[in-house]
Amino acid sequence: MNQQAFGETEIQALRAIGLTEWESKAYLALLDEAPDTGYGIAKRSGVARGRVYEVLDSLVAKGAARVSNGKPQKYAPTTPEEFLKVHRRQTEDSLSHADEVLRNFGSRDESGSVIWDLQGRGDILNRAQDVINRASKRLLCEIWEAEADRLYSDLERAAARGVKVIVVAYGSVELPFATVFLHPGTDEVTHGLGSRWLVISADDREIVAGSVSGGTESRAAWTKHHGLVVPVTELVRHDLYKLEMLKAHGDILEETFGPALTKLRAKYGPLA
Template sequence: MNPDLIRTLQRLDFTEYEAKVYLALLEQAPVSGYAVARQSGVPRSKVYGTLDGLIARGAALASHGEPTLYAPLPPAELLAGRRREAEAAIREAEQGLADYAASSANRRVIWDITGRDEILMRVRDAIGRAERRVLLQLWQEDAPLLRDALAAAAGRGTEVIVVAYGDPDYPFARVYPHEPGADRITEEYGGRWVILSVDAAEIVAGIVSLGDESRAAWSQHPGLVMPITQQIAHDLYIAELLEAHRETLEATFGPGLVRLRERFGPPVGVGGPR
């Protein structure tokens, strides 16, 4: 039996026993398992398991008689099948590795997005990739441009939670009104922003009230994703606390927790230092 050919078959994912049994079948078939063991040199205790493995992989055939007789899949068909499997695996690897490389690069980079339209387009794209949860903070003015993407996400089972400045009219989402409201925040900061976290794995955050001069960051970098996600989460904590304990909290910190805002007021506005 040709040792070089056995090694070649092993490179095609045959075991040594499978290669020997397949070559024995090519030499003489149809043939019984006993004859295969004798011809191939594979022990009788192993030959039937080896034949079953070849049949399961489509490299051998068995008759339904007594005794059972075995034959090989013709070499041309065997190699054509192996070629199809290899080509399919290469295509999958090409796509998978490209996606992984892109994802790996995105986890290391913070991208700078300029212009309100570009920023909101990036937000829609990210929402389209959401699988589990979308956390979003936005103004009423920008809500219509994200409505369809968010509704589609909710429709495929993604949880959509929004901290809103104004009424976004999102019946498909859990919406928490920010306190204080849009007018007060806009007055304090001089503009408005959008903050998005998708599956706690991807964020878009930035200013959207400066038209073509609007700026935002988009990233999967964990050093940015974690604090941005927690920023939205902490606004949700405050909203829940106010809903459950408003009277007690406002007795200490004033309406809408105004005394806390005065203490930790904005050092910068949308346009820069204030």
């Protein structure tokens, strides 16, 4: 095979995975006829003679070729299957290393004093999934039925790795791997606020909290700011206190404050 016989498709495919044009041509020449000397490969591939050994050494380093110890040295190709297997493993290792390094860099660089403004339901739920996936000990959540399906798998994986998942649920929410408290009077709460909200607190150190029922107009905050994480997380805890008390003494509390504590809601509800 001479250099004119190399297909552009094959060369471009090899260049797409990190080989140079000369490396691609030399590798194809080796596949066509090997073992061969550097001189022979240069002649058949069109790689400059003065650069052919540099190119071949690079192929050896990349796992695409092998070299003999004799004189003259001869080169043979690694089979495409083996070469791509090695390349795939190296690529995955490189991506894993980059992911670890960049995540650690991001953790160091991220300021705990920043409160990020999230806009749009999709962006809010994406960030909520990220926060859930970073949790290592406990998740305190307030979730409406409409958002439960989207977050189900992430919450389930968190529980599987040992994270305690506790949810104040609005509407029909089934999370068998979590401790779920069904909030009474969901319709009254939704009507009173005019929207649904979402709260995710991970390990008492990171939160996503805001309204998710406005489509692209939905707004929420994401932060590790201690001054916001503490009160938002404490509000979830207070809902849990209330629901535990309703579970144990609901008849007495509702006799005093009305079904689902509607009298208290009316007393301290949103301003008109």
